[in-house]
Structures are given as C-alpha cells and as structure tokens.
Amino acid sequence: GAVVSQHPSWVICKSGTSVKIECRSLDFQATTMFWYRQFPKQSLMLMATSNEGSKATYEQGVEKDKFLINHASLTLSTLTVTSAHPEDSSFYICSAPRTGSDTGELFFGEGSRLTVL
C-alpha cells in the first residue's frame, strides 16, 4: 500500500497562535489530498479538498481563512490552523488517492492531535 505521513503527530499550543500540519505522500504522487477532522468518539468529517497548484475546496461551515491549506507540490499539502482556540483542539487526518489509480482507494496519514490551551 501507499504511505502517507503526517507531521507533527501531536502538538500543544497556546490560544491565538498558529499551527502548521504537514501531509506527505511518500511513495506516490497525489494531486488531490483530503483533510479530515475527528472529535472524540465522533466520525471523520471532511474539512477541505486540497488541489495541487490551485485553491482548496472547503466544506460548508469550514472557515477558509482559519484553516489555510497549501498544496505546493505533488507530494505535500499543509494545513495551517490560524489563531487557534481551544475549540480547534481535535485530531486532524489527511488522506490521498494515488494519482492515476482508478480504484478510488484512499490512503491515510497517522493523524495529528492538536491541543490548544
């Protein structure tokens, strides 16, 4: 299977600061990456679709100015939580399909746990 890596795996920050989370496809190219958020004992909710070389597509209710997404290369997408607040504390997971594959299989990163104090 393909490997998707996220960094950092966990981060603690003060309220009002910004945090950047990286998502890398290690052994395949990904023109599209998906960012999900998961609250405790809840399912994964899609936040946005990251597209290489173009603007991300955000789901309804997700503030694009708060959750900045950059997909600068075929193997890297970043999610920046700007001016983080305690309610942004969550588990953030990225995923990507292998470009050129028609199976639709998504490969997921290990997740990044954000705690905002």
Place this chain on the structure above:
Amino acid sequence: KQEVTQIPAALSVPEGENLVLNCSFTDSAIYNLQWFRQDPGKGLTSLLLIQSSQREQTSGRLNASLDKSSGRSTLYIAASQPGDSATYLCAVGPGANSKLTFGKGITLSVRP
C-alpha cells in the same frame, strides 16, 4: 446527501467468536466502499476496499461484502482475537479519487 450508519456503536465479544459488523448507506450510487481500522489516538489502517461492481473481498480472517442495491455492507471477522480490539469504520466514495463519507464506527472489544 450520503449518510453512513454503523450500529451498534460498541460491541464486546469473547475471544474466538466469529462476528459481523454492519454498515448501511443511504445513497446506493457509490463507486467503492472501504473498511478501516482505527486504534485509539491513531490514524486509519485500510482493511478492505470493495468496488461497486464487486460483491465481496477477503483478507486473512476478514471478509467484507457489499450489497449496493440495498445500501449495506458487512465486515466479517473470523475467530476474533484480543488484538482485533479497535474501532472499525466504514466509508463510501461516490467516484474515483473522491472524498469518502464515514460512519461513526463500531468500537470492538475482544475479551481474552
């Protein structure tokens, strides 16, 4: 809007038991269905992927079936082991390389 349901939310079984985890979805126009495993505080591990044209997929002690017309999938785990304890998530996708819609998952506990 696609909705994915997994019931019950939690399940506890003794070791060695064969078990079935259920998943249902409201829109049968899916491209594929994936079953994932999630350990506490961890990311997702893909278990099985079933294309819409397929009826089932098998991997080791796991077997997943898909009845697209009725909007149902099952994950069968044979001879369960304590190491199978985790949350199992079902997700459906409407097209190739498209986003997935997830159920809330079933938290399985296998007692030694």
